[in-house]
Amino acid sequence: MLRFIKFAKDALLAFPLTLIFLPFSRFFSFLYYYNKLVIWIWKNKGDVTYHDFYSPFRDYKKRYALYENILQEQKLKEESICYLEFGVASGASFKWWLEHNTNIDSHFYGFDTFEGLPEKWGSFDKGAMSYKIPEIDDSRAKFFKGLFQETLNPFIQSHEVNITSSARRIFHMDADLYSATIFSLSQLFPYLKKGDLIMFDEFSVAMHEFKAFDEFVSNFYIKLRPIAAVNNFYQICFIVE
Numbered sequence: 680m681l682r683f684i685k686f687a688k689d690a691l692l693a694f695p696l697t698l699i700f701l702p703f704s705r706f707f708s709f710l711y712y713y714n715k716l717v718i719w720i721w722k723n724k725g726d727v728t729y730h731d732f733y734s735p736f737r738d739y740k741k742r743y744a745l746y747e748n749i750l751q752e753q754k755l756k757e758e759s760i761c762y763l764e765f766g767v768a769s770g771a772s773f774k775w776w777l778e779h780n781t782n783i784d785s786h787f788y789g790f791d792t793f794e795g796l797p798e799k800w801g802s803f804d805k806g807a808m809s810y811k812i813p814e815i816d817d818s819r820a821k822f823f824k825g826l827f828q829e830t831l832n833p834f835i836q837s838h839e840v841n842i843t844s845s846a847r848r849i850f851h852m853d854a855d856l857y858s859a860t861i862f863s864l865s866q867l868f869p870y871l872k873k874g875d876l877i878m879f880d881e882f883s884v885a886m887h888e889f890k891a892f893d894e895f896v897s898n899f900y901i902k903l904r905p906i907a908a909v910n911n912f913y914q915i916c917f918i919v920e
């Protein structure tokens with residue numbers, strides 16, 4: 680039997696009949712990850728203390744209620760934190776965290792091309808969400824312009840002292856794209872430690888942030904426990920265990 684399977688697989692390389700399914704492959708892939716997402720939500724929602732599942736309509740402003748919940752529950756208002764945001768755009772979420780943490784020793788690092796998305800994301804074309812680097816009058820904030828694929832590793836090398844300090848770390852994944860999210864998570868992996876917080880802004884987008892999350896936890900054998908979510912798990916926060 681095994682011999683036949685191997686024979687058939689090799690034969691399909693030489694006579695690629697599977698290509699008749701090519702027009703449907705993206706749809707099958709979407710279904711695969713969407714079902715994984717559904718199963719993940721139903722399996723984990725009972726353990727998440729703060730969530731709104733199921734709400735018929737999304738309200739993007741709810742993400743600020745999520746941040747507030749994390750700030751209070753994790754006691755981050757006055758604590759020294761190291762906040763890293765991947766995908767800054769106009770700086771809306773970045774500024775929220777900057778304004779709501781009062782510790783003068785905190786660090787806030789924002790990464791973005793500041794030239795928009797490097798590739799198409801759903802109905803958003805390449806180059807969408809292009810903003811100038813936000814002008815912020817707070818010396819704790821620093822921005823790194825360019826692709827994460829080019830800026831993150833040099834950043835880690837030059838700021839290792841800050842990101843490995845005892846300050847509470849928050850990693851905010853808000854780049855929307857699968858490529859950007861999986862790249863950032865995998866580069867940050869060696870530095871992650873128990874108690875770190877990882878937020879996703881578009882977690883329930885099956886083929887992008889969810890796919891990156893799913894691959895990250897299964898391939899790196901890392902345990903991320905969901906602690907709070909809004910908008911039917913569109914925005915979510917995990918704690919590293």
Ligand SMILES: C[S@@+](CC[C@H](N)C(=O)[O-])C[C@H]1O[C@@H](n2cnc3c(N)ncnc32)[C@H](O)[C@@H]1O
Binds near residue numbers: 854
């Ligand atoms: C949804 S926006 C960020 C929104 C922002 N956090 C807010 O609260 O308004 C996504 C951003 O990710 C950036 N981005 C996506 N992939 C990137 C990559 N590989 N490198 C750098 N920036 C990227 C885009 O330029 C875009 O500005």
